[in-house]
Amino acid sequence: MSSLESSTPGDHSTPPSTRPLEFHPPSAPQASNTRRAYSADWDRFERWCHHNHRRALPAEPDTIAAYLADTATHGATRQGRPYSHATLTRWIAAINQRHRSAGYAPPGTDPRVKTALATIRSHPTPSSAQPPRRTAPLLVEDLTTILAVTRNACTGWASHVAERRDSAVLLTGFAGALRRSDLETLRIGDVTADPAGGLRIPVKHSTGAHDDSTPTVLLPPTQSHWTCPPCAYTRWLQVINAWDTTGRPGVIRLLRHPTPFDAHICHGPLRKPPHPDAPLFRPIRKNGNLTTTALSGSAIHAMIRRRAHDAGYDNDIVAQLGGHSLRAGFIAQALRNGTDVHAIMQHTGHVSTAMLSTYLPARTPGAASVAAEIGL
Structure with a gap:
């Protein structure tokens, strides 16, 4: 995926922003x-x-x-x-x-x-009738670590482009408990400001939905700007608006000497995008140029693994991560935090509590029994 790998700030062999994107067929x-x-x-x-x-x-x-x-x-x-x-x-x-x-x-x-x-x-054989391997969840602590490494590793404007996009993908996907297909199909105009604060995002592939309605999930501001989904979205939207209005020169002006990210920037109305029907998340070329297509689910999968690897995660752990790690991580974290199961289901779109139980960590030997803490 040459169009979305980590940016290389030193690459100056870039075409003008007005040059049409070229497709080079494999040979x-x-x-x-x-x-x-x-x-x-x-x-x-x-x-x-x-x-x-x-x-x-x-x-x-x-x-x-x-x-x-x-x-x-x-x-x-x-x-x-x-x-x-x-x-x-x-x-x-x-x-x-x-x-x-x-x-x-x-x-x-x-x-x-x-x-x-x-x-x-x-007719699956005994060797093929194995339980599917579940994707490992990324919890809040994991995201905080990955975000810190990703942001601290930026060395030039092109790497800041990739950081802003990836931060927005990670935090939007996690807080919204989104599937990678939800992230892949998001358009800029789909994201709206909630009157009470935060963002509203449509979820077009809700589990168990049997009608034509499109539910939405709320991404509220968080206490820390560092892990705030609306802030991450705003930072990425700045890049998109700069690219869609003035192209490469506008993005360079925005990110060559970026404003320090040391406080919330998500308060206030959203700036109207010039192309609301354009994909929200897009591939990025190594020289920092954005493409016009949507970031694919497989590219999201690869990005999550690459960022985790760069953050020092063991290869065995990285191999268990994927596009579903964000949704799985939200559910697992909410269950561990003691969040009401029905509130989780309303957010994720699940219609059965049985599905949520699959995200619970396996009980380890010696773990405290619920009966021992019931109060008898």
Whole structure:
């Protein structure tokens, strides 16, 4: 994701702000990666055929069907998870490609192979019937640490652009208990000021919603400006308005010598954006330029992991984080704080308390029993 990785302030090879964004289609690098993947897939198939006394080239459709069935039953990735349907499909494509290169008909197109693949997909094997791995939550303490490292690491105006966006994503997603799809689809005009203070954000993918209404969540000001979602939004909106009105020069003027962020800046009316229908969160090029498209869910996922890694989190912890860590973190933190369950459900859109229980931490041996503290 070259368009959203950490900014490089020293990169001065930047096009004018009026230059249209260019799309460079992938070519040789991706083709090379595909060839390497196909080669590894074919080697794996050849080894299996050798151990099972089967002919690999040309292979019979029944051989490929048996290969898939054996892998689905006994095979697993290095992480102990079953191979996905997409991986099995790629294996078939690699086998077909090798056969075509050798002048043989692709055996993976045979109905027997397609039937075997469909059977695996519709009837999970014991190895694939594993509970899904839950995304680890980011709690308030985690966000405070990540924000501190992210902001203190800024060394130039371009890095300030990425910091302001990422801070707004983290705090908006956490305080709103938003899914990454909610963050991805937010438009600037969707965010409105609440009369009592704070921001109102629509949640278009509310759990359990059965009507056409669009619920909203309130992002109230917090005691500390450092972790205040409306302040983070305001700081990012300043960048967006500068870019959408005067382009790159305006952003440089705003951030080359930024005003110290030492107090709340969220009080007062929101400035009317020049393009309310534009995406709120956008990819950022390494030179600090904003793009016109929306920041994707996968990019949000990668940003959270990258910021946690930069903050010194262990690789094993980082691997458990993702786009859902913000929503999961809000729920887990609220439950640990003793917040009323029904109040949490109203904020998150859940319709069942059973779903919230999945966010509770596992009970550790020796933990105090509720009965011991009931007062008998």
